[in-house]
Amino acid sequence: MRKVKIITDSTNDLSDVILQKYDISVIPLHVDFGGESYRDGVDLLPKDLFKLVEEKNMLPKTAAPSPFNFSEVYREYVEQGQDIIVITISSHMSSTYQNAVLASEEYPEGRIFVVDSQNLSTGIGSLVVLAAEYALQGLEAKEIADRVQRLVPKVQVSFVIDTMEYLYKGGRCNVLQSIMGSMLKIRPMISVDSGKMFMKDKVRGDKKKGLDKMLANTAKDSIDSERIFITHSLGSEDEALYLKSILEMSFPEKEIITTDAGCVISSHCGQKTIGVIYIRQ
Numbered sequence: 001m002r003k004v005k006i007i008t009d010s011t012n013d014l015s016d017v018i019l020q021k022y023d024i025s026v027i028p029l030h031v032d033f034g035g036e037s038y039r040d041g042v043d044l045l046p047k048d049l050f051k052l053v054e055e056k057n058m059l060p061k062t063a064a065p066s067p068f069n070f071s072e073v074y075r076e077y078v079e080q081g082q083d084i085i086v087i088t089i090s091s092h093m094s095s096t097y098q099n100a101v102l103a104s105e106e107y108p109e110g111r112i113f114v115v116d117s118q119n120l121s122t123g124i125g126s127l128v129v130l131a132a133e134y135a136l137q138g139l140e141a142k143e144i145a146d147r148v149q150r151l152v153p154k155v156q157v158s159f160v161i162d163t164m165e166y167l168y169k170g171g172r173c174n175v176l177q178s179i180m181g182s183m184l185k186i187r188p189m190i191s192v193d194s195g196k197m198f199m200k201d202k203v204r205g206d207k208k209k210g211l212d213k214m215l216a217n218t219a220k221d222s223i224d225s226e227r228i229f230i231t232h233s234l235g236s237e238d239e240a241l242y243l244k245s246i247l248e249m250s251f252p253e254k255e256i257i258t259t260d261a262g263c264v265i266s267s268h269c270g271q272k273t274i275g276v277i278y279i280r281q
Helices: 016-021 046-056 067-079 096-104 122-136 141-154 165-169 175-184 207-219 237-250 263-269
Strands: 004-009 025-027 030-033 036-039 061-063 083-088 112-116 155-160 186-193 196-204 227-232 255-260 274-279
Touching: 004 067, 004 122, 025 067, 030 046, 030 263, 046 263, 061 263, 067 083, 067 096, 083 096, 083 122, 083 141, 096 112, 112 141, 122 141, 122 155, 122 227, 122 274, 141 155, 155 207, 186 207, 196 207, 207 237, 207 274, 227 237, 237 255, 237 274
Parallel strands: 004 025, 004 083, 083 112, 227 255
Antiparallel strands: 030 036, 030 061, 155 186, 155 274, 186 196, 227 274
């Protein structure tokens, strides 16, 4: 039986500690400001991203890794005699999945399995960690891929957005929605379904109302995973501590993990975005 290597892309938003613990390899997406291109999490960190947004008064464009980027990484592990599981950001949000599949076709059938997470951020990361745990248990690559694929529809992701500015600049809401949202202090609650983001709810007034609503939704859900992720962009550190304290009391039997959103997720959602992610029964 061949060893199984787990690979994901940089939108997984897992911490370096977790990635190193499970020996997970990450292929970065690209963040482009005009003629300058940066590798997410390698050449550019979120704190630097937001400085560039202010300086240039523009949002960057994000781009998927090329098939060549994937193939280079695949080659190393295939030549070592390992099989590969790749888990990517939703194919509805990026061409990352398609490029990962294209690169896999250069290698013998049954050596590389690519899973479309149909999600983003630690919605991907939660599946990646499970895949890594299955690999440590000695499961074969196909069985891991099949198990992860069955879990894809069960991943629950909710984010509270602090400001509509980034959604507007990124073309995800119109100018009227942005103005009205700012005037009325409306903060969208974003969720993911069938690989696409949608506005699950809108919270007016204090952002804490949005956090409490997200906590209430979590408390009444049936959670299957052993861990719950809190993932946030720059500026939400205190809110992450608040969510963690409540979740630890509500779910004492589960591991509550806080992670930082990377540059790609941050560029679409903006600062002070925070979410709760887990796998349902």
